[in-house]
Amino acid sequence: MILRKLSIINYKNIRETSIDLSPKMNCFIGHNGAGKTNVLDAVYYLSFCRSLNNPIDSQVICHDEPFCVVEGTYDDEHENEEHIYCGLKRGVKKHFKRNKKEYKRLSEHIGLIPIVVVSPSDTLLIDGGGEERRKLMDLVISQYDRQYMTLLTNYNNALQQRNILLKQENPGPDPTLLQIWEEQMAEAGEEIYRRRSAFVTEIQPLFQQFYTQISSGCENVGLEYLSHGQRGPLLDVISRDRAKDLAVGYSLHGVHRDDLIFTLGGRPMKREGSQGQHKTYVIALKLAQFELLKRTASHTTPLLLLDDIFDKLDAGRVEQIVRLVSGDAFGQIFVTDTNRTHLDAIVGSTASDYRMFEVDNGNIKLLTAHV
Template sequence: MFLSRLSILNYKNISEAELAFSQKLNCFIGHNGVGKTNLLDAVYYLSFCRSSCSVTDSGAIRHGAGFFMLDGRYVNDAGDEDRVTCGMKHGTKKHFKLNKKEYRRLSAHIGLIPLILVSPSDTILIEGGSEERRRLMDVVISQYDGTYIEALNRYNKALQQRNSMLKADNEPDDTLIGLLEEQMAEQGEIIYHKRDSFIKELTPLFQDFYRSISQEKESVTLRYVSHCQRGPLLDVIRRDRNKDRAVGYSLHGIHRDDLEMLIGDYPIRREGSQGQNKTYVISLKLAQFEFLKNIRNNVRPILLLDDIFDKLDASRVEQIVRIVGGDGFGQIFLTDTNREHLDRILRGSELDYRLFYVENGVIENKEDDHVQA
């Protein structure tokens, strides 16, 4: 599947754009802060029903405007077209439609248009808290397993209700809190097994990409850590109920899961250089791409590469260019501040591509711009 056309109205700093894309490579060149990332974010929104940034839906509306609208035309492998639209006015809920039919539940759309975003903010996977690493697992698994989102929603609802009871002045009703713990344990075990299976399959793919980009200079691994590994989750949750009551929230459960990221035998957040950290997260995202492609019978996700070459030495840039320029990848959207990396990708290749220049939210297609020899 690929995005053939995109119409944008009042999305962040982009007031209006009508764009037609290459099936293979679409490059957006411009200075920092001019709107390149916002364009990729609009593409992301049409896959996930939300922005990739930590903004509310209304926060995506351009300053001074009363609404935003996104309209994407997608072509699948059979040549059929799907139209995905999203619009929102200030003070109202957003409307998300597939072929003019509005979704009753937005979760039903997740996974229809598989997509992987690689951006500078991905370093938060290493530097941030465990919630960032859980979100990484959730975003990928939800794109191929609809039951995962349902289990996660049920777990989070039970967790929220249990936490409310733990914070209350009155002693919790033993029967009610017991039922909530059973719900957390049942759904938590489902989520744990799906996460565990995903990480086991992802890790060798991740290691292969890291090995290629670093030219075998370092070894890396991932280690999934969960309270479910301590025994039946219901027992783990219940045994510390009194301690949970004292602090006012649930100390145990899959909402505390983490993903240890190691280089050699040590945490990369402590040992890794800037270049190693960036190589780590890029390899991780490319592994997610390969995983989704494999599990979906070779349907290639859309790949968004936002300013990925900064802080990498020339040899690592060259290896990334070689990988993403290969036949294994489908449609790619790439942003950068200059032409150097783009020219490396396209020089001597036969890739179909389109080149766009971005300035102050205005996106211009340069049909006659040729790659330097």
């Protein structure tokens, strides 16, 4: 999928812009806070019907403005045109349309325009809790597996109902109702576990290949999936410790406790390595996601968004990343940086199309273009 034209009105600090994009490399240069990341966030919104960093829709609308609009005109793999429209108005349900036809459910849109984002907030994948790493799995799998979001919804609903029952006192929850919700948790949870396990199995070799290339083979990294689903039938795992769950008032077992274990040299990544090694790990993981989506998401090449990725990386790793993303393996790329040297290195190493934009206080200006 290629985004040919992006139009924005009142999205964060971008008041109004309409830009024609390169089918290969699009670079955005500007100071911190200028609005570079907001451009990428608008592109992300058109894929996921929400902002990358802010779950509250009303907060993506420019201050003192009543509405915002983001529109994208795309070409698919067969050069068919796709037009995506999103309109937000304060206090009103948002409108999301594909080729002027409004979606009944936003979940129908997920996966049409697969996307991978590498951003500074990715450090939470290493420093944060298991929730961040579960989100990572869910975000990727939902782009190529249409049933996955329904499974997550069913599981989370059953989990919520079970937790409500577990908090009941005098005389306590009805065992029959607990059993019903446990069975529903287990039914959806088994499928979620199976899909997450398959995802990790597929992404492991891709991840290690990218890490080896970026680090020039200097380090040994690992990626392991940890789940209560590995302990046997999930219904048994959930129900056998019911007494403990009643004592604490919530569910201690299930796929909502899944995690990914990141290692460097056989030790937990969280306690090992430099900031540069942490960043290399995350970038390699995201590039592996890109390769996996390219193979699975309706055979559509994802968009790749690289937001300020070169900070804290040594020159050797920057060079390897530039070489990677400038090659033919990737499709359309959006990259931001405060340092034009990095962006010049990227466009200088590719013979394909590129466009260089300057972003200043939400205003976007084309600097250079090569066709």
